[in-house]
Amino acid sequence: MREVLFRGKQIDNGDWIEGYYLKADWNGKEISAIIPQNTVLYSGNTIDSIIEIDPKTLCRYTGMNDKKGKWIWENDIVSRMIPKPLIHKYEEYPEHQWRRTEDGEIDDGAMMYENHNGPVCERCGYTFCVFCDPNGYDKEPCVIDEYHCPECNHLLDEKDRFCRYCGQAILQEDKNR
Numbered sequence: 001m002r003e004v005l006f007r008g009k010q011i012d013n014g015d016w017i018e019g020y021y022l023k024a025d026w027n028g029k030e031i032s033a034i035i036p037q038n039t040v041l042y043s044g045n046t047i048d049s050i051i052e053i054d055p056k057t058l059c060r061y062t063g064m065n066d067k068k069g070k071w072i073w074e075n076d077i078v079s080r081m082i083p084k085p086l087i088h089k090y091e092e093y094p095e096h097q098w099r100r101t102e103d104g105e106i107d108d109g110a111m112m113y114e115n116h117n118g119p120v121c122e123r124c125g126y127t128f129c130v131f132c133d134p135n136g137y138d139k140e141p142c143v144i145d146e147y148h149c150p151e152c153n154h155l156l157d158e159k160d161r162f163c164r165y166c167g168q169a170i171l172q173e174d175k176n177r
Helices: none
Strands: 006-009 016-026 029-036 059-065 071-073 087-093 111-113 116-118 142-148
Touching: 006 029
Parallel strands: none
Antiparallel strands: 006 016, 006 059, 016 029, 059 071, 087 142, 111 116
């Protein structure tokens, strides 16, 4: 079972303080306060430290840590949740760069699937079966049309809303404008 911890900014100096949340009537005034984790509770229910906080800054620990082990608090601004546009890589080439054999010939066996085999373009990945389509060498242009995550640069689909590798939120652009 995890501890339920809170944090807030101290009224007196604006520093963050972590510990247990307390909302109480203090000398006729309702206050929000944090009792630090290392606080000693004395007999007679007296406490050695209560720190008043600004209630607008109150956050609860989510139980999760970021990649550096730092605690993530509710209301934290997590930069990967701010959507960023995909990186669109679009390149056209005048001809394919076919994989070659050691002799320098186009390797018609670079792609083999059941009874089909053919060359593979090392640049764009285009392939075809030389038996089913002997004229396939010039049928498709050599085009790279890819979308990458703006945070980790992994290959994504244009419709992805989050990167499945790093969690970056993806800004969906309106194509109708």
